[in-house]
Amino acid sequence: MATVxxxxxxxxxxxxxxxxxxxxxxxxxxxxxxxxxxxxxxxKGYGWQYGLRDLPASVVxxxxxxDDPDVNVLVYEHARIDDRVRHDILRGVPQGPGRTRRVKVxxxxxxxxxxxxxxxxxxxxLTAVLREVGSMGQGRAAARMVGREDWPVVAAADAVRPLPGxxxxxxxxxxxxxxxxxxxxxxxRKFxxRKFxxRxxxxxxxxxxxxxxxxxxPAPQALSVLAMGRWAFPARLAEAHAALRPxxxxxxxxxxxxxxxxxxxxxxxxxxxxELVTTARAIAxxxx
Numbered sequence: 001m002a003t004v005x006x007x008x009x010x011x012x013x014x015x016x017x018x019x020x021x022x023x024x025x026x027x028x029x030x031x032x033x034x035x036x037x038x039x040x041x042x043x044k045g046y047g048w049q050y051g052l053r054d055l056p057a058s059v060v061x062x063x064x065x066x067d068d069p070d071v072n073v074l075v076y077e078h079a080r081i082d083d084r085v086r087h088d089i090l091r092g093v094p095q096g097p098g099r100t101r102r103v104k105v106x107x108x109x110x111x112x113x114x115x116x117x118x119x120x121x122x123x124x125x126l127t128a129v130l131r132e133v134g135s136m137g138q139g140r141a142a143a144r145m146v147g148r149e150d151w152p153v154v155a156a157a158d159a160v161r162p163l164p165g166x167x168x169x170x171x172x173x174x175x176x177x178x179x180x181x182x183x184x185x186x187x188x189r190k191f192x193x194r195k196f197x198x199r200x201x202x203x204x205x206x207x208x209x210x211x212x213x214x215x216x217x218p219a220p221q222a223l224s225v226l227a228m229g230r231w232a233f234p235a236r237l238a239e240a241h242a243a244l245r246p247x248x249x250x251x252x253x254x255x256x257x258x259x260x261x262x263x264x265x266x267x268x269x270x271x272x273x274x275e276l277v278t279t280a281r282a283i284a285x286x287x288x
Contacts, residue, residue, distance in 0.1 A: 007031060009223025010263060011039070012230075013252075013277075016245045021254035028256040029263045039230045042070070052078065056204030058212070059225055061175035062233035064089070065096045069106040071232060076109055080175060080204055083115035084144045090114055093148060095176065096235065120145050127157040130167045139170035146171065155181050172196075173203035209236045210243035219269045219276040247274055251281040258284035 011034050014022040026033065057080040063071050064085070072089050075081065088095070090109060092102040118141075120126035126145055133139045146154060154171060155178070157163060163171075168185040171177055177185075182205075186196045206212045209229070216222035229237045252258050262280035269276050 007034075008227030009220060009266060010259075012223055012227040013244070013248055013262075013273075016241060016248040017253060024254060024256055025259040028260055031263075039227075040234070041231050042074070055080065055225065056206055056212070057081075057173070057175040058204060058206040058208075059233070060204075061095075062209065062229070062236045064176075066233055066235060067094045067096045067099055067103045069104045072103070073106045073108045076112065082144050082174075083117050084147060085176065086112075086115045087117045088147055095148060118145055119147075120150070123150075123153040126150060126153055130154070130157060130163050130171075131161075133164045133167040133170075136166050136169065139164070139166035139168075142167055143170035143174055146174070148176065151176075151178050151181060155184070158184060169199065173200065173205060175205065179207065209233075209239040213240035213243050214274055215272055217270060217272050219271060219273045220266055222273050223266070244273060244277075247277055251277050255281065255284060255286070260284070 010029070010031055014025060014031075017025075025031070052074060055078070060075050060078050060080045063075050064081075076086060076089055089103075090105060090112070092105050094101060094103050120129065129142045129145060133142050154163075158168075158181075162168075172182045172185040182200075206216070209226075213222065213226060216225075226237070226240055229240065252262070258281045261284045262276060265276060265280055265283075269279075271279070
């Protein structure tokens with residue numbers, strides 16, 4: 001029988017197969033039917049919110065890209081975002097790709113005093129500050145000056161002449177750093193690929209929902225976050241669906257015994273979601 005803790009993760013995976021197959025799996029595993037409307041809303045109560053503290057920085061960023069006032073309230077105090085991002089939330093700056101309309105600021109954020117941030121007077125000052133960075137502390141301070149509209153300036157400055165290493169480090173671990181800019185920063189002559197990727201992993205930076213869905217371990221944690229994504233970052237969730245759907249359909253599909261094995265393995269499985277799926281199929285064999 002599926003436990004309450006497994007329900008969200010199993011439900012996320014079941015959404016990747018057709019309805020008839022999912023119905024048979026629910027019957028076999030004891031997983032109750034899910035209310036789509038409820039799955040698309042944040043849970044009520046406070047206990048579940050403790051899990052937000054452990055979210056990777058990139059997941060928090062995907063949440064902010066929703067430009068949802070209710071979601072912004074939840075992540076405003078998250079340790080993975082800095083005062084520049086908080087400053088922009090209070091100003092209603094949109095973060096979703098291509099969006100320009102001001103985001104409504106929930107009254108719940110009125111209890112917070114505006115964070116004190118240093119803003120550059122223009123591209124010249126920002127570029128000068130970044131070029132003067134000589135320590136990680138200076139790098140972090142300079143990185144906090146960068147807002148959504150400043151990334152083209154950063155990219156252009158680095159293209160003309162590579163920014164100092166500490167500046168690149170600090171900018172690359174900002175969750176809002178554009179992927180193409182982050183990739184460029186990783187080519188700095190002082191950064192080995194292993195060192196750079198380790199630094200990003202430690203900071204909670206992931207290339208995108210597809211990479212998160214296929215490489216994060218342990219699988220229970222990844223599936224819990226992906227299930228939460230139905231209300232927290234629905235605009236980006238399709239990327240995770242696309243990455244996992246072919247494997248789940250090929251390895252599990254309507255094989256109810258494989259799904260039952262997966263439900264048993266899930267609570268303590270330490271590998272990735274793809275490893276969980278293939279392991280369950282291998283144990284169950286071809287029985288349907």
